[in-house]
Amino acid sequence: MIEKLISFSLHNRIMVLLIAAALFGWGLYSVQTNKVDAIPDLSENQVIVFTEWMGRSPQLVEDQITYPLVTNLQGLPEVKYVRGTSMFGMSFIYIIFEDDTDVYWARSRVLERLNSVGNVLPEDATPTLGPDGTGVGHVLWYTLDAPGMDLGEQRAIQDWYVKFGLQNVKGVSEVASFGGFQKQYQVTIDPTKLTYYNLSVPQVIQAVRANNNEAGGRKFELADIGYIIKTTGYLKSVEEVENIAVTTTNTIPVRVKDVASVQMTGESRLGIFDVNGEGEAVGGIVVMRYGENAEEVIGNVKVKMEEVAKGLPEGVKFNIVYDRSGLINESIDSVRNTLIEEMVVASMVVFLFLFHWRSALVIMIQLPLSVAIGFILLNAFDISSNIMSLTGIALSVGVIVDDAIVMVENAYRHLADATKAKQSVD
Missing domain, CATH: 1.20.1640.10 (Multidrug efflux transporter AcrB transmembrane domain)
Structure with missing residues (x-):
């Protein structure tokens, strides 16, 4: 031959x-x-299912979320094994597929199965899929350099402007935000005042929820002109939350401010993000989509950053902390x-x-x-x-x-x- x-x-x-x-x-x-x-991507072909059920102990999360999900997801085609992890308020399920299985086909099969197991989970626990990235998908980290701006405002800029801009880049699976404070209205209830007015915590919660809503009406025609009727009821300030009526006693309304204090604050944190010992910072992690070209994705993200930077407040700019393109x-x-x-x-x-x-x-x-x-x-x-x-x-x-x-x-x-x-x- x-x-x-x-x-x-x-x-x-x-x-x-x-x-x-x-x-x-x-x-x-x-x-x-x-x-x-x-570096080569040697991670397993997996799909992650994340479920948040805040305030519950790991054992309760294991019994009511992790165990039902693991038992229902084990019968999927081309699955090698299913792993489950429970922690305080959170559950993680790792479904490991065969190496030659298409990752998006696998995610579709997991979504189909999740649609059929929702009835066995608690009402306020909704399982969601993790990003279609891998363990080596963190290709770029950045922070916002914003002198004089408080951490809450920085986090708002990151979550409602920067994140949405960078997620549109081809090859980016997710932009995970970190640092700062996520703004929220915090209602601190006084149990003594609740007892005085003969109220309960669920009543206060229901009153706030019912008054933070919009409702649609119908189309009303007058003189050949059509008008769309709707009500706008979203809460926009601390004062509006304080003036919500919880109940009425002898024609006198009992408002939220009578039984609780309301303030604009940040969500409770378990840690901080510090940059070079110079103080806290707000930023994001760019996660590359499965099977993409890392060098090309990083280049596209940097180009998009230049475009996004034009809409940032004066004095705010990007500070790249980790860039894999150099390596x-x-x-x-x-x-x-x-x-x-x-x-x-x-x-x-x-x-x-x-x-x-x-x-x-x-x-x-x-x-x-x-x-x-x-x-x-x-x-x-x-x-x-x-x-x-x-x-x-x-x-x-x-x-x-x-x-x-x-x-x-x-x-x-x-x-x-x-x-x-x-x-x-x-």
């Missing part, structure tokens, strides 16, 4: 050269289009330079040992061609250019050179022997 292949190549040199040129061109194109990242470029450049150096050194050694430029030329052509074909295979198997894949190519250069030296030296020796035999006959 090998003899026939060699014979065919010798008799069709132009065709072999054209095929090699085509493969080399295809390889160059693969180098330009190959996904680039610093990507340094890692890839290091391995790439090593690969080029190996190719140059190997070609020089071959030329010095054989001292035959045509033999050295064969090896010099074979090395870049082999590397180009390697990138074609990387694209075919959807493998990114990272430290491990490029190091593997760099290590294979030695094997390629050894094989080429043996073949070229053997061919050179046979040709030399044939030339000597021909000269002796003449």
